[in-house]
Amino acid sequence: MESKNLIYIYGVNPVEEAFKESNVIKEIYVSRDRAQRLSNILELAEKNSIPVKLVDKFFLDKTVNGVHQGIVAKVKSKKTISIEDALIIPEKRNEPALFLILDLIEDPQNFGAILRVADATGVHAVFYQKKRSAGLVPSVWKTSAGAIWHVNLVEVNNIKYAIRELKENDIAVIATDAKEGDILWNFDFKKPVAIVLGSEGKGVRHTVGKLSNLLLKIPMKGKISSLNVSTAAAVILFEAVRQRSLLVK
Structure with a gap:
């Protein structure tokens, strides 16, 4: 599936977005029965001198484990940045920091969906832990619809260390909780902030929550006590966008 620096990604949107990055696509595989429908991508490949191989659908089915839509690309793996690099980004954009910290998000579908939200809301960087997290597996590219290319990613050995660095x-650092903490709307997102989202089953770990400056919760009126983590990310981050939009008026 993967070599040291190359990975297979699949799906129309992730591959199309990869063309926006310089020199990352090494080879494209297209199912023969989808070639006509994918003519736009074939034209882009020709324009950028990227080799294309027409293959049987069975080949793609064996190459990736997911809905590939008749196209797979071999690309350079996404580069991550350091905490120090991430801290410079808000200053360069002349904006208060808006970071996202993923505390052991293990489901690639959620991981990818969160990255899509992060791109849409202008998050400066997303932090995640190297071990016990979904990481940058091919299905994350697919679920993010290619947004992964446009989001700054910080891979750390220990989330708690990253939190301490940000606080310094x-x-x-604001941790989300399904039951405890202040109501989301009461927090001032116009100041520099890093939002911590917890894992699908257990939420934010207790030790991580204790390190955070504050707990926040989304008010829930129904009988279900919590939201899917990617949905929660969207609610919180767009509240931050709403508040920050007031700064430019």
């Missing part, structure tokens, strides 16, 4: 740089 005067960034408020």
